[in-house]
Every structure is written in structure tokens, then in C-alpha cells.
Amino acid sequence: MIRKIYLDHSATTPVHPEVFEAMIPFYKERFGNASSIHLFGREAKVALDESREKVAGFLNTDPLEIYFTSGGTESDNLAIKGTAFANRNKGKHIITSSIEHHAILESCKFLQKEGFEVNYLQVDKYGLVNPDELRKQIRKDTILISIMHANNEMGTIEPVEELSRIARETGIYFHTDAVQSIGKIQIDVQKLGVDLLSLSGHKFYGPKGVGVLYIRRGVRLTPLSHGGHHEKARRAGTENIPGIVGLAKAIEIAQRDMEKEESRIRLLSDRFFDKVMQRIPDVFMNGHPERRVPNILNLSFKGVEGESIILNLDLKGIAVASGSACTSGSLEPSHVLSAMGVPPDLAQSSIRFSFGRSNTEEDVDYVAEVLPEIISKLRKMSPIYEQSKS
Amino acid sequence: MIRKIYLDHSATTPVHPEVFEAMIPFYKERFGNASSIHLFGREAKVALDESREKVAGFLNTDPLEIYFTSGGTESDNLAIKGTAFANRNKGKHIITSSIEHHAILESCKFLQKEGFEVNYLQVDKYGLVNPDELRKQIRKDTILISIMHANNEMGTIEPVEELSRIARETGIYFHTDAVQSIGKIQIDVQKLGVDLLSLSGHKFYGPKGVGVLYIRRGVRLTPLSHGGHHEKARRAGTENIPGIVGLAKAIEIAQRDMEKEESRIRLLSDRFFDKVMQRIPDVFMNGHPERRVPNILNLSFKGVEGESIILNLDLKGIAVASGSACTSGSLEPSHVLSAMGVPPDLAQSSIRFSFGRSNTEEDVDYVAEVLPEIISKLRKMSPIYEQSKS
Amino acid sequence: MPYSTKVMEHFQNPRNVGEIENPDGVGEIGNPVCGDIMKLYIRVKDNRVVDAKFKTFGCGAAIATSSMITELVKNKTLEEALKISRQTVAEALDGLPANKMHCSNLAADALHKAIEDYKNKKKKPESVSKRDE
Amino acid sequence: MPYSTKVMEHFQNPRNVGEIENPDGVGEIGNPVCGDIMKLYIRVKDNRVVDAKFKTFGCGAAIATSSMITELVKNKTLEEALKISRQTVAEALDGLPANKMHCSNLAADALHKAIEDYKNKKKKPESVSKRDE
Ligand SMILES: Cc1ncc(COP(=O)(O)O)c(C=O)c1O
Numbered sequence A, B: 001m002i003r004k005i006y007l008d009h010s011a012t013t014p015v016h017p018e019v020f021e022a023m024i025p026f027y028k029e030r031f032g033n034a035s036s037i038h039l040f041g042r043e044a045k046v047a048l049d050e051s052r053e054k055v056a057g058f059l060n061t062d063p064l065e066i067y068f069t070s071g072g073t074e075s076d077n078l079a080i081k082g083t084a085f086a087n088r089n090k091g092k093h094i095i096t097s098s099i100e101h102h103a104i105l106e107s108c109k110f111l112q113k114e115g116f117e118v119n120y121l122q123v124d125k126y127g128l129v130n131p132d133e134l135r136k137q138i139r140k141d142t143i144l145i146s147i148m149h150a151n152n153e154m155g156t157i158e159p160v161e162e163l164s165r166i167a168r169e170t171g172i173y174f175h176t177d178a179v180q181s182i183g184k185i186q187i188d189v190q191k192l193g194v195d196l197l198s199l200s201g202h203k204f205y206g207p208k209g210v211g212v213l214y215i216r217r218g219v220r221l222t223p224l225s226h227g228g229h230h231e232k233a234r235r236a237g238t239e240n241i242p243g244i245v246g247l248a249k250a251i252e253i254a255q256r257d258m259e260k261e262e263s264r265i266r267l268l269s270d271r272f273f274d275k276v277m278q279r280i281p282d283v284f285m286n287g288h289p290e291r292r293v294p295n296i297l298n299l300s301f302k303g304v305e306g307e308s309i310i311l312n313l314d315l316k317g318i319a320v321a322s323g324s325a326c327t328s329g330s331l332e333p334s335h336v337l338s339a340m341g342v343p344p345d346l347a348q349s350s351i352r353f354s355f356g357r358s359n360t361e362e363d364v365d366y367v368a369e370v371l372p373e374i375i376s377k378l379r380k381m382s383p384i385y386e387q388s389k390s
Numbered sequence C, D: 001m002p003y004s005t006k007v008m009e010h011f012q013n014p015r016n017v018g019e020i021e022n023p024d025g026v027g028e029i030g031n032p033v034c035g036d037i038m039k040l041y042i043r044v045k046d047n048r049v050v051d052a053k054f055k056t057f058g059c060g061a062a063i064a065t066s067s068m069i070t071e072l073v074k075n076k077t078l079e080e081a082l083k084i085s086r087q088t089v090a091e092a093l094d095g096l097p098a099n100k101m102h103c104s105n106l107a108a109d110a111l112h113k114a115i116e117d118y119k120n121k122k123k124k125p126e127s128v129s130k131r132d133e
């Protein structure tokens, strides 16, 4: 039987067995609608409240500031469009970075069509946003700044504390997309100094289809989903109790195991990186060498297109992602790597290895073993690798 | 031990055991992200495609016209606001009814703030929309008509085929909210003649947090959720595969068992109604006596407020809902019953019994047994029941 | 809808349900929006409320507050009775859910109306009896 | 990304990888947007393509179409070879995913360019060899 090694934990994760266990009763006997006042409803409401408290505890804030959504994308959309629509009388200018997730970028593009102006901050070669650059872009009519916590393609951690401080000084809302940092590094909304923060369950061993938006008290925000009075009338829709309970459980586990997992993953990633660099020439790391979440390692294999690497690894049972193009169904190279100044061919040659709970030393050793052969075979086929050698 | 009888299936349902079974693998080993090109991703993609085909088959349409959402509320929001925004150059007038779900009504109210005009059609005493009335309200700049299939409070089935024909004649999009009719009556989008149709998983033994919007090919619609290219770029967000698989399985089961379940539920409901009418004076049925989904029975108990009935039934282990106020956290009586001309005190006195799979004859007999005592006790306390007797 | 145990206890076993024949004061209060209607009857002797009864159409909170206030008011002087506020009633019931604090917490208002009614009747018995015709 | 078995077979075992020394024609085609770059070499004898080799930087589809076209073109006359279209290649591979039909299906274009190159060289050998310096 073929070995299966999953190195794509930044795309999604399996639910943790304890998370699954926690969800089961809410599919079965405790299935009530949290809006109902009878026993079934009250049981659901209790589960909802307890979940909210758990999430609030993890983020170091008040349960009243925790809103459940259908995922990271919805949280991002609600943060960006919700605050934009609610505050357009104050101004129509938004600042974000050029390396945000598409959920942010596309929300901003939509707002541009609606008459808003958006500045996309440049980043340095490591993918870092420059606080001075942010300061320069701020205008009288700036209403929102959104800079992600950790990038999903190469893991760089942005200086959110510093950036949010600038926002606070100037009285502008600050949002951060923490979808990729949760479970990897501490997230304390007070320390981070943010007004809004997005999470998604399925990136840290919780279920798909459920997310969180932290909204600091006092932030004005127009709902995207209108209807019943769920989530204090800011996000209508019958609450996905099993999903919410699962997300809360996943947060509990992340908190409990963070330290141990973090160092384990860091060792795995370093071990893999060292072996690859020893065995394969012309490999370049994308992202910041230290300031990044430990589970993401993004490497460009000069002269070889990403999808062809993915497919070859897939044939060996290894799952990775690429900054090339195919994941999104589009055919443009990664906007993140491009923004960092990575040349197009190297952007097309990038592979994201993202490690997680199931991965062992044997796993990464196996990948480091089969990879050199694959790269060498593809490079023999490449019209641009030879060119660069001559 | 106290008996537990759930008569609130229109609020939500437990997932069917077969649905739960079908979901399990997608939480565990087949957990991939459907956008990934490796094995894990392809497995997820296959499950997504198969689910889409199942839903399309049930609705008698093409899989390309099926879009998965996070629930009925999102589907309704996307249908209303998505078509409104995409077609505002054609006109800014929308027609709906006064008895729609809040997801529709609040979406319309939001649009009114954004400069749209909305007509809310009156209904007759049975809750029926009048096609002639619709015809009269249509204007040159009408872009959308949304009339629900079956009402969630009293079950009346609207003449959707007739209404949609009027829309088609005049080239206006027609949306129907079929959240309460799915699994109870056939839904064939060709026969219904609709352009958009909303469903929600948790109302027919599927999971919470997943829904469907059917969008006929050619309908112009602005997404609400921007981001990745999921769902043909009309609804961004990592697909909730377990939820989607569960919803598809629930549709399969609904289709398989519809005939049998429908007549069984009809008998239960009739049996219960007869007993209540025999044993309790001054009870009035709300909704159409025949043209309604068989699982909903809405009765007003003159002189007694709804919540006090719910609480008393709850103490006996029986779960029902009320058209009074408390469910939504608001304190206004049901807008549906009010629109039908039910006087405020009778609207406040209404109870919705909604039957489902788990209910037996013994269940309804038990409820019919405890109910008279409860009503009589509360009536003795009532300042308005005596008044009406004198 | 998490009612306190005390609310549920009064809801299940309401005290002093009914009417007082020829009461010394009646307070009726109704809120057509939220649907609660309450009628409170008092018997007054030597400036003290010696009996109180109620009839209520309303939710759990409305019934429990009605029941509670009839208990609270008994044997209080009129001055003491007038000091009974919505807050007093809610506290005596170990609190009410936030969304029930307004609409369904009318018992104190009904009591104050009943006392007012009593005072009016006492002041100008003629005109009052005329109004009753 | 559901590639056909045939695509995967060619992707795993691509035919005719490499270069032809002193080729009679070379077609290079590159698409910086989608990142596929393809170089096709042909050897022509008596108006027939007698050999073909390729080098490709690109995704699974790009590699498979390159491999497939070198097979298809062998022993075809130049006229026949020019009739090989993107569609021909895609069909020979039992189809390509929709989003791969454009960017990653450049092999036919590279072939046509190689034939053009061959014809140009034959017409004006001087100017071509000059260009090569
Ligand atoms: C940084 C970031 N933001 C947002 C999202 C979107 O979250 P979801 O997949 O829950 O829609 C993702 C993952 O896709 C992400 O990596």
C-alpha cells in the first residue's frame, strides 16, 4: 500500500478526534435550535454560550465580542465590508497589504467598485509590511486597516502590534486575519491591539464551515447576513452548534498543546529543510527565515514548475501545495510571492510544505528522500534550468 | 424519567443516522480541501461533485446551477441582495410578500436603505398571496420577485407556479424560499418555474450550517462572499464537505421516503388536531386548512399567551414553538399571523406544532392529553379569556 | 429564556390568582405590542394592603412577576407598597432575562395604578362611581 | 485537476524529452502569465518530420501535451503536421481539464512555430544563420 503523507495543513486539517467526539451529541440527541425556548433549545443555547466563552478565553476577551460565522472567508468579508458600509459617512479609504488572502483582497476590490479607495501596501522581500509605509498612507478619510497576522503561503508574521498601534493613534479600525496563526502562536487581542480578528475552524483541527470574527465592543459594523437576531443581530442564520462546539474544542486543544506542538513542528520543519538544502541545489526559501509560523516552509525549486512537483509527490502519496497557480483554478502565479519580488519563474516553482499533528520524522525523511529524484527528473525536462546553468 | 417529545421540526431537526454516517469519513481520513490538487483534495472534490449531482437530480436541474452556502439565511441573502446589486442598472424595485422569513424581509429592508424600493404583498386570511395583486404591483423597473414556497409558521403553500409564470412573462427574476417545503412536497425547479430557490440542510434531517441556492443559468448575481474561486466564484469559502455530503444524503433520504412520511405525518397531524378540537374550546387554526405542508399545525388558544403554553408543555417534556414573540428575542407578535389579519391577542396565543420522523401516535396522544389541563389552568389566570366569555 | 428557579416556581404555582370582589383598588395595565395584559386587585384596610389578587395574560415572566408582587405587597402600608419597583420584583425573583425586563415586568406598574385607583376612589367617591357606570 | 489516465501516463513517462543537435526547426513558446515554457525541436527529411524532441517547464498538462505532440508528429508530412491543432492534442490525451485548455496546451503552437522556423531557414539560410550568431 502506498504511504500517505499529508504536508498541506495550511490548506485544511482533519478534525481532531476529541473535536469529533465533542460534536457528536449535537448531531444526535442535543440537536435543538438555540433560538428555541424549550429544553432542546436551551441545551443548544448552553453549548453556544460555553463555546463562546472558550473562544473568548483563548483570545483574552469578552464572550460578547465573539461572533460565529461560516468560516474564515465570511469573517474576512464581514470585517472588511461590514465596517466599510457602516462607516462610509466617515470616509471611504481602506488600507490593506498586497499579500492578504483573497477573501480580503476580493472584498476590497468589490468595495472599490462601490466607490471606496483602497491602498495595497507593498512588502519587503520577506513579505513584511513596513509600519512607516502604513503611516504614510493614512489619510483623514481612512476608516479601516487590515493586515494579516501570518501569511498563508510562506508563514511570515506581520508586526501587527506595531501596526495596530498606529491605527489606534489615528482612531482607525484595525482588522487582522489570524486564520493561519491560530494554534501556532499566541493570539491575545488585547496585546495585539486589534479591533477585529478572523479565525477559521478547519485550519486548526476544527470542522470546516465555521469561523469566528472577534469584534471589539463599539465597532460599528453592518451585517452581511440579514435575518433573525442571531449573534446579536450581526450575523443572521441558525447557529451551527456542532460546528461551533467543534471549533471551541479545537481552540481548547490548541491552547493545551501549543507549546509542545510548536517546538515539535519547528524541529520537523528544520530537519526537512536541512536535508533538502543538502541534497538539492538551487533551492530558495520564501518568506522570513525566523519571523514566521513554524509549520509553513515555502521553497522554490529553480527551473521546475510547481504543479509538476505536486503531481509527482502525489504519485508517491505526499500532499503539498504550490504557489504556482492551479490551486485556485486561476493561472496566475502567487500574488504573495510576486509582491515579495520573487521572479515569476521562481514563484511558479514554489512549493508550500505545511506540517501538522500527524507528521513524524519518518514522514519528512521520506519526503526528503524522494524529492531530489523528482526535481532532477523535472529539471532534465526543463528548458529554463539548463539555460540558467549555461 | 420525563418523556421527551419533540414537536418543533420546523425549527430544526436531528440529523438522520444515515446522514451522520455519510459525514463521518469526511471529518476523518477524507478531510481534504476540495481546491487541492493532490489525492486528499481530489477525494474531497469528488464528494463535492457527487453531492452537487444528487441535489441537482432532486431539484430536476443541472449540477452547474447548484451552489452550496452556509444555510437558508445565507441562500436567501444571496438571492435577494446578490440579484439586486447585480441588476440595479435595470431597476431598483423588488416585490416580496409580507409573510416571508426574516432572512428575506431583513435583506429587503437593508436594500431599502441602499435606495431600492420594495413592495410587500398582502396575503389573505389563509396567508395566500394573490397573483392578481402581484400583477398589479409589477413595474417597469421591477427586477426581482421573491415569494416563499411554504410558510414556516403555519405551513401555507403559495401558488409559486402561477406567480413565477407572471414573473417570466414580464422577464423578472423569481426567487422562492423552499426551506420549509423540502422533504415535505416535491420541488422541481422546472415545474415551479423559478430562477432561484433556497434550501437549508437542518430543516430536513441534514446538518446545520449548510444550505443550497439554486441559480438558473444566466441569472446575474453579485456574490456576497468574496475570495477564492469556490462555487464558480459566486460563493467564496473553503467548502464544508462533511456538511455538503450530509445535505446531499438528507436529500436522497427525503426523496426516498417522501411519500410514506408525508401520509404518516398527515395522519398524525389530523389525529392530533381532532383530539384537541374535541377537548379544548375556542381553538382556531391558522393557515390554509388544505393547501399547507402536512407537518405544520398552527393553533391559537384564545385567552392564553403562547410562551406560557410552551413553558408548561416544556415542563412535561414537550417541545413546541409559538408565534408569540419570544423565539426571536423580539417582543412583537408574529408578523405572519398579523399579516393574515389574526388579531394581536390570538397571534400571541398561537402555538406551532411541527411533526417529524421521530413522532408516533402515542406522542401526539400524550400531548393531546396534557394540553387541555394546561390551557384551562392558564385561562383561569387570564384577564381576557373571562372578558370574552362575559 | 433561562428563567431562574424562583421564576419557574412562581410560574408553576402562582400565588393569589383571581379577582377580589368589590376591590378597593384595581390596576390594569396592558401592552398590546408585547401582548402582556395584567389586572391587579387590592383590598386596603387602615392604610395597609391586606389582600391582593391578579389575572395575567402573558409569558412566564409576566405571570411570575404578578404572583410575586401579590406576595410582596401584602401587609405593606401604601407608602411602602409604592416603593415596590420593577427592580424590587425582578430581584425578589432572582432576576429576569434581559429581554424580559421591560415588557413582561409590569406588575409594579399595575400595583401603583391600583393604589392610585384606591386613592382616587377615596378622594371623590361620587365622580368615580359615575365613571364606573 | 482530474487529469485523464493518458495525461498522467505521458506526464509520468514523457516521450522524446531532450534536444536535437542542429535541429532543422525549433519552436519556442512561453507564457509568462501562466508560467509554461516549451521548446520543441524537429528534424525534417523529405518534407517529413522524422524526429521531434521537447523541453518543457510547466504543469502536468504542459508536459503531457509536449510529450504527446512529439509522438503525433513523427513521420507526418509538414502539411499533415500543420493540421495538428490544440484540439488534436487534447483529444489524443482523452481530454484536458477545462482550465488547462488554454495556457497549458501550447504544444501545437510550438510545433507550428518549429515548422515555420524550418521553412524560414530553408528560404533564407543566410539571414537565419546570422540571426543565430
Ligand atoms: C489567511 C487566510 N485567510 C482566510 C482564509 C479563508 O478561510 P476559509 O477557508 O475558512 O474560508 C484562509 C484559508 O483558506 C487563509 O489561509
Ligand SMILES: Cc1ncc(COP(=O)(O)O)c(C=O)c1O
Residues within 6 Å of the ligand: A236, A237, A238, B010, B070, B071, B072, B073, B074, B076, B101, B103, B148, B150, B151, B152, B177, B179, B180, B200, B201, B202, B209, B211
Ligand atoms: C422559511 C425559512 N427561510 C429561511 C430560514 C433560514 O434558514 P437557516 O436556519 O438555515 O438560516 C428558515 C429557518 O430558520 C425558514 O423557515
